[in-house]
Amino acid sequence: AQKVTQAQTEISVVEKEDVTLDCVYETRDTTYYLFWYKQPPSGELVFLIRRNSFDEQNEISGRYSWNFQKSTSSFNFTITASQVVDSAVYFCALRSVRDDKIIFGKGTRLHILP
Amino acid sequence: KAGVTQTPRYLIKTRGQQVTLSCSPISGHRSVSWYQQTPGQGLQFLFEYFSETQRNKGNFPGRFSGRQFSNSRSEMNVSTLELGDSALYLCASSLDSGKLDEQYFGPGTRLTVT
Numbered sequence: 516a517q518k519v520t521q522a523q524t525e526i527s528v529v530e531k532e533d534v535t536l537d538c539v540y541e542t543r544d545t546t547y548y549l550f551w552y553k554q555p556p557s558g559e560l561v562f563l564i565r566r567n568s569f570d571e572q573n574e575i576s577g578r579y580s581w582n583f584q585k586s587t588s589s590f591n592f593t594i595t596a597s598q599v600v601d602s603a604v605y606f607c608a609l610r611s612v613r614d615d616k617i618i619f620g621k622g623t624r625l626h627i628l629p
Numbered sequence: 630k631a632g633v634t635q636t637p638r639y640l641i642k643t644r645g646q647q648v649t650l651s652c653s654p655i656s657g658h659r660s661v662s663w664y665q666q667t668p669g670q671g672l673q674f675l676f677e678y679f680s681e682t683q684r685n686k687g688n689f690p691g692r693f694s695g696r697q698f699s700n701s702r703s704e705m706n707v708s709t710l711e712l713g714d715s716a717l718y719l720c721a722s723s724l725d726s727g728k729l730d731e732q733y734f735g736p737g738t739r740l741t742v743t
Contacts, residue, residue: 557736558717558719558736558737559719559734559735559736559737560672560719560721560732560734561734562731562732606672608672615685616674616685616687617674618674619671619672619673619674620671621671622671622672
């Protein structure tokens with residue numbers, strides 16, 4: 516069975532601190548995609564990044580960076596120099612190419628305190 | 630261009646009733662997906678429609694159904710409502726089917742079943 520675990524249900528950090536959101540996944544498939552989404556208070560999910568199972572190259576995009584490690588089945592997301600506008604719920608998700616269904620983690624609610 | 634719109638934004642229904650939610654995708658988008666978000670179960674994929682055909686379906690009972698019209702607008706129907714159907718229902722559209730990283734989400738319809 517496929518599973519996505521976001522162990523951190525809620526995190527609070529002071530503005531300008533760095534914060535890492537953890538994501539651990541389980542799948543028997545060899546080809547899959549991993550995603551991070553952001554859900555601000557308005558409710559609309561916003562796509563942040565996609566990684567496929569063959570691409571372990573980590574990426575930095577502005578203040579965001581991602582660490583994908585197949586050996587530990589983890590796909591962590593880091594915000595550096597956090598800002599109040601980063602406050603949101605962040606979801607990690609897994610999609611198997613085999614059945615094309617997407618599984619979401621329960622989300623991590625991030626509070627950036629001014 | 631206009632984003633994904635969902636109507637109504639809020640809805641209160643009584644157990645046993647049925648409900649229809651509507652989603653208008655971004656102009657030119659042919660794929661529409663539906664998701665249910667609850668505090669207990671989190672974010673779950675309901676189904677995806679592409680060119681008026683259901684392309685994929687999550688693990689939900691037959692009470693949950695949908696359809697897509699020739700203009701790509703989609704409706705989701707839930708019959709014989711249960712208290713557990715209270716949730717935020719999110720709709721997302723994309724140009725093509727299966728393009729989860731290119732989905733744009735609407736603000737959702739919050740359904741309360743009493």
